[in-house]
Amino acid sequence: MAHSIRSYEVEIKPFTRKQFPNLPPTRQVGYDGMMPGPTFQTMQGREAIVRFINHGDRADSVHLHGSFSRSPFDGWADDATEIGQYKDYYWPNRQNARTLWYHDHVADHTAENVYQGQAGFYILHDTEEMSKGLPSGKYDIPLGIMARSYNPDGSLWSPEAHNEDVSLYGDVIEVNGQPWPFLAVEPRKYRFRLLDLGISRTFILYLQADQQNSKTVPFTIVGSDAGLLQRPVVSEDVTISVAERWDVVIDFSTFAGQNITMRNKRGIAADTDYPATDRVMRFVVGKSVSDNSNNGVVPNPLRQIAFPPNKAVTTRDFTFDLKDEKWVINGVGWHDVSERILATPKRGSIEIWNFHNAGDWSHPVHVHLIDFQVIKRTGSARSVLPYEAAAQQDVVWLGPRETVTIIARFSPWPGLYMFHCHNLIHEDHEMLDAINVTQVQIPGLKETNLFIDPMDPKYRPKSFPPAQLASRSGDFSKQAIQKKVEWFASLNAYADVDEVEAKLEAYWNNKYTKGRRHGRKHQAEYVKRRRALEGLGTVEDDEMMS
Structure with a gap:
């Protein structure tokens, strides 16, 4: 079968950027020396090979969050690319349109790497989504929100250097790496792809009209982790925990010449509030519209979602807790190697999972490989939120003492995958475990390579002489890269x-x-x-x- 594959190269490297007008530039480490990293825009069905070259401060492993990548290319925490190595990641781009993101996932150091800047947007489009008339082009804007802390000299306060093992909520809210920014917009509809970059803080975001007595401005939620919602949901706020994505349409048409401020509620779970953590960014609304295309009514319904039918073969329970100074799931952490596979769902089967929070902290829970549906939430005043009820997700916020129930089909691939708390401090301190999606014999399904081992030597990182990169020779020559693309294509990892x-x-x-x-x-x-x-x-x- 013919493949459409594009090859990319990204270098992890230090850079400096001035974050505050009265302080020296801040040293950071990002993809291609920027934060966020380069934004990928791709169409459904066009596969990608992305070579990540590590010239950063420590080992890395890259996860394309929201993708059903084969196990060796999913960012397994122990599949570390050391400094001076590269790894080729082979990504499918075959799901429905959605907002994905790529970020570091290496064992014990994910929090520091992401906090320093190793995160970027990855936008997957398809023809169905493009036909909906939603704001597009310059009116479709990714917004990555992160809370960080700085030292008096303008350098980043490091969680690893300070042995932080609980959470880092940050006292400075940033959007796309910039503290308290403003964005000039036209008085029309925009689509914003909201992403909580973490590394610990959960946000409840809302909008206020600054020149109208700070009245609350409603918006329309149209997308989630797994793409368009089943139907649009009008809301006055949205809860977004670390790694969650919610796409919203904001209509600025009645606010020409005014300002709209995005704010964050206080008193969220155990998150520490600071003087400025109730403010996120400001929209400065102009007085004229340069383009009225894709500025109409948001369609309803948005798409048909194949929610998993209630045909679960197994129900499982997972308790998230702090025990013996370790964040664990069912008492097990990542370095409990012989015990860390906590579930063995059969390939293609439907299971119901109950996530139980045993403490007063919150946990954004992420399951790799799959999209899931949130079907119940108990133990708090919250139920399933209206926009959750219309969505599939890959992260769900587990509030203090809550139980959240999800249902999912464990497909399409077999192999080892991770699930964990996406508060990255918790993840680095053991709240990271694995599942083994086990193979079943499907009549008529012929597969020669199952890609079940994330540490398969064929796909591991490689060392290289630095001169090869500079001279574009050896593994970096045009001929070698073309040969690698042809080899990946021959594996037929995703085409069927x-x-x-x-x-x-x-x-x-x-x-x-x-x-x-x-x-x-x-x-x-x-x-x-x-x-x-x-x-x-x-x-x-x-x-x-x-």
């Missing part, structure tokens, strides 16, 4: 995903139907025996099977 998904769904639907029939047959036989013993005669099988 639609067929795989269809056959997995058919297989489990058939097993579910047979299981129900089998159960009804046993129930009928039991009733027959009981009625015979009681002298009540028998009933027909058809009566029990109806």
